[in-house]
Every structure is written in structure tokens, then in C-alpha cells.
Amino acid sequence: MNNQLKENYCKLQESFETILIITQQQLCYLNFMNLEENQDLFDPKK
Structure with a gap:
């Protein structure tokens, strides 16, 4: 039993x-997608 x-x-x-x-991978992925979306905020050309 033990x-x-x-x-x-x-x-x-x-x-x-x-x-x-799996959760960590999902969070990483979401972070990455978020960065992609906000790329123009960090774009030095502006």
C-alpha cells in the first residue's frame, strides 16, 4: 500500500x-506576441 x-x-x-x-512556455509565447505587437513603441526611428 505504501x-x-x-x-x-x-x-x-x-x-x-x-x-x-507548459504554463511557462505559454507565458513566454504570450510575452513574445505582446512584444511583437508593441514593437513600434520601442522603435527608435520614431
Whole structure:
């Protein structure tokens, strides 16, 4: 029983880490898109 619990906990932790990684990637992507959209704000030519 204890072994089963440990196994489940490990699986849960792996899932959680995967979710975190995906979330970080999504945030990075959104930040990048936002930068692209606001590029003209940082354009020194203006």
C-alpha cells in the first residue's frame, strides 16, 4: 500500500512539473506576441 502511494505521488509530481513547464512556455509565447505587437513603441526611428 505504501509503495502504491509513493508511486502515485511520483506520477502526480511529474504531471505537475509538466503543467508548470507548459504554463511557462505559454507565458513566454504570450510575452513574445505582446512584444511583437508593441514593437513600434520601442522603435527608435520614431
